[in-house]
Amino acid sequence: METFVPSLLNGVIYGLLLFMLSSGLTLIFSMMGVLNFAHASFYMLGAYFAYTITQSTNFWFALILAPILAGLVGAGVEKWGLRKVHANGHVAELLFTFGLAYLIDEIVKIIWGRNAVNYRIPEALDFTIFRLYGSDYPAYRIFMLFVAISMLVALWFLLKKTRAGLIIQAALTHPHMVGHLGHNVPRIFMTVFGAGCALAGLAGVIGGNYLVTEPSMAVLMGPIVFVVVVVGGMGSLEGAFIASILLGLLQTLAISVDTTFGEIFGFLGLSGTSEVGSISIASLAPMIPFLMLVLILMIRPRGLMGDREF
Amino acid sequence: MTDITQKYANLAPTTAQKFRQRVLPFLALAVVLAIIPMSGPSGTAYTLLNVMGINIVFALSYNMLLGRGGLLSFGHAVYFGLGGFAAVHAMDAIGSAESGFWANYPIFFLPVIGFAGGALAGAVIGWPSCKRAGTxxxxxxxxxxxxxxxxxxxxxxxFGGEEGVTGDRMVGHEVFGLSLGPTSEVYWFIAFWTFVGVAGMFAFTRTPLGKLSEATRDNPERVEFIGYNPTRVRYLVFIFAGAFAGLSGGMAAVNYEIFTPEALSLVPSGLVLLMAYIGGIRYFTGPILGAILLTYMQSMLSDFTEAWLLYLGLLFICIVMFAPGGLAGVLYGFTDALRAGKLGEVIGRWAGQAIGSALALFGMIILVEVAVHWSNGFGETFEPYGLHLTFGNPLTWVLIVVPVVAGIVILRRLANTEEGVIA
Known part of the structure; x- marks a missing residue:
């Protein structure tokens, strides 16, 4: 129990962080059909913006300003870049975002250096909130939980209860019809793209100091976000939510399991010292998302909750 | 009526055309490959040429998927790597074998092992991958x-863990009198296999399967109507693409004598995508150009500037946005206009575009270089021609802003007049 409960809590928090990242991508993907390769780069930009802002002011300014900045960059990218490429088809769009991810990586390296920056948890939140089975549980993780859940509620409210949300939902499935009704569809696209990037930026602000703020954070996170979107299914925020939590739990719990294949399959005669037998479940944790991706695409291409195949 | 009564025989290319289009380029390639050593390249030049040969075959094999088959792959280095590992292990087997098959197998033909390894990997992995195209x-x-x-x-x-698997290429039987010791002898090995790879992949485009793969890319539904299974076509093309990637892996195994798991990762997969796309995926020669340019950039430009990856990213984005045909597209546009005798009409616009792009590039380079020197924090500054450029120097900003703005104005004006002509 003493490892299981904290892992469970950590898994949920990691899952919510993943959801914050992937909710924007799911919206963008189902609306425009583009899997934005650079989405995790906006997560990285959010963390770096927050770092720079905390240098001169404090964390709370960063929490508000950095996602807005990341969102503005995203909107600019959509307006001046992606929209031009759109005419050349989905592959060109995918390649454009692929190149953009490259570019943002390099620009970040030039501006902030190649090593990790010292972006820290604010002092006001740097204390132990409660003790769990004898080990301290940091307050910042509970704060992350709080931010993620408030964002989840806000997003749900915006999409399901407001007029803007109604139009966005309609544009997800029937962009042409929405255009015929007199809405400016390119501007809706730009807004959603910007908002999605802002959400990624927010994930960067609260995740950058929990994990590490370094130039490789986008490359590490990017493919996992893809997995969430594909596993969750096209056009489904619920699916993305389930997939995020599932992935968060699986990865966190797998890391805490030291059991090796040799111990599990020992009855089949697999020795614990052989090469396959010595592989532990914990060392497989980084592979779990990709195994899920490949399996889902093979068995159920529309994802867990998707309403259509992509 | 003349169009309809035209005989089919007239539509077929004449023998002279066939020779010019299908044989002559390869004769030229063979001659170029044979002439290069006569210019007496240095050791570094040989090393660079060898890497170019490997990358040419690798990029072409990637284009079998992306350009010809319309399949965007982010993991093509897997087949390069698996073919390469098969070749390195075969190299070790040749080195340690006393008798039997491996003792008689010359190192020179290792790429065949790579080819088989890549094909096998493609056949296994392609099965689940090729059911769907697109995203x-x-x-x-x-x-x-x-x-x-x-x-x-x-x-x-x-895979040898982090250190990888090493081999020794100077074992086994010598063929064609090549010991494969010095890089100049490895050059002949690479040149031979580059030629075989390029010719093989060109021949593949002429086969019914090659034609069908293009048809599947353009319209899988109609391919099904004429009685072919698109999934099967994709799968077969995938196997061949994996096989040729394995061939280049085998060439790399002999050239480097080491293979690490790094070769399987996403980084080389991304690089081969850049090579093929920058060169131009719609043309057979495109990936060759891209491979030559990127290999050159990788080894030469990285000596001049640390930001070469940034330039590479910029180049890629510009190609995706403004020249989807890649470098080969630009080149063929030029020769087509030359052949059609319309050069006079378009040359003015092209000259304008070239000047505009060059100006914008000039400003960007200054911005990037000043930024790179500033970010290093060694107190060094960017000092071209004795100029002392820092972000505090107003001259820097003049040199950045003026050319970039001027370049963009020229390019926009040209784009507007072009639209005006069409409208």
Whole structure:
């Protein structure tokens, strides 16, 4: 129990962080059909913006300003870049975002250096909130939980209860019809793209100091976000939510399991010292998302909750 | 009426055309490959040429998927790597064999092992991947690449862990009197296999399967109507693409004498995508140009500037946005206009575009270089021609802003007049 409960809590928090990242991508993907390769780069930009802002002011300014900045960059990218490429088809769009991810990586390296920056948890939140089975549980993780859940509620409210949300939902499935009704569809696209990037930026602000703020954070996170979107299914925020939590739990719990294949399959005669037998479940944790991706695409291409195949 | 009564025989290319289009380029390639050593290249030049040969075959094999088959793969290095590992292990087997098959197998023909290894990997991995085209294919290739790269570090007996697997190319029988010791002798090995690879892949485009793969790319539904299974076509093309990637892996195994799990990762997969796309995926020669340019940039430009990856990214984005045909597209546009005798009409616009791009590039280079020197924090500054350029120097900003703005104004004006002509 003493490892299981904290892992469970950590898994949920990691899952919510993943959801914050992937909710924007799911919206963008189902609306425009583009899997934005650079989405995790906006997560990285959010963390770096927050770092720079905390240098001169404090964390709370960063929490508000950095996602807005990341969102503005995203909107600019959509307006001046992606929209031009759109005419050349989905592959060109995918390649454009692929190149953009490259570019943002390099620009970040030039501006902030190649090593990790010292972006820290604010002092006001740097204390132990409660003790769990004898080990301290940091307050910042509970704060992350709080931010993620408030964002989840806000997003749900915006999409399901407001007029803007109604139009966005309609544009997800029937962009042409929405255009015929007199809405400016390119501007809706730009807004959603910007908002999605802002959400990624927010994930960067609260995740950058929990994990590490370094130039490789986008490359590490990017493919996992893809997995969430594909596993969750096209056009489904619920699916993305389930997939995020599932992935968060699986990865966190797998890391805490030291059991090796040799111990599990020992009855089949697999020795614990052989090469396959010595592989532990914990060392497989980084592979779990990709195994899920490949399996889902093979068995159920529309994802867990998707309403259509992509 | 003349169009309709035209005989089919008239539509076929004449023998002279066939020779000019299908044989002459390869004769030229063979001559170029044979002439290069006569100019007495240095050791570094040989090393560079060898890497170019490997990358040419690798990029062409990638284009069998992306350009010809319309399949965007993010994990093509998997087949390069697996073919390469097969070749390195075969190299070790040749080195340690006293008798039997391996003792008689010359190192020179190792790429054949790589070819087989790549084909085998393609046949196994292609089965689940090729059911769908488009984004699902791209995602599966990404997932499989991540899985194989992770497995590469896990199974030390096959992939040698972080240090990789090493071999020695100076073992076994010599063929064509090549000991394969010095890089100049490796050059002949690489040149031979580059020629075989390029010719083989060109021949593939002429086969019914090659034609069908293009048809499947353009309209899978109609391919089904004429009685072919698109999934099967994709699968077969995938196997061949993997095989030729394995061939280049075998060439790399002999050239470097080492293979590490790094070769399976997403980084080389991304690089080969850049090579093929920058060169131009719609033309057979495109990836060759891209491979030559990127290999050159990788080894030469990285000596001049640390930001070469940034320039590479910029080049790629510009190609995606403004020249989807790639470098080959630009080149062929030029020669087509020359042949049609319309050069006079378009040359003015092209000259304007070239000047505009050059100006914008000039400003960007200054911005990037000043930024790179500033970010290093060694107190060094960018000092071209004795100028002392820092962000505090107003001259820097003049040199950045004026050319970039001027370049963009020229390019926009040209784009507007072009639209005006069409409208």
């Amino acid at each position: 699902p294919f791209a995602m599966i290739s990404l997932g499989i690449a991540e899985l194989i790269a992770a497995a590469g570090l896990m199974f030390g007996s096959i």
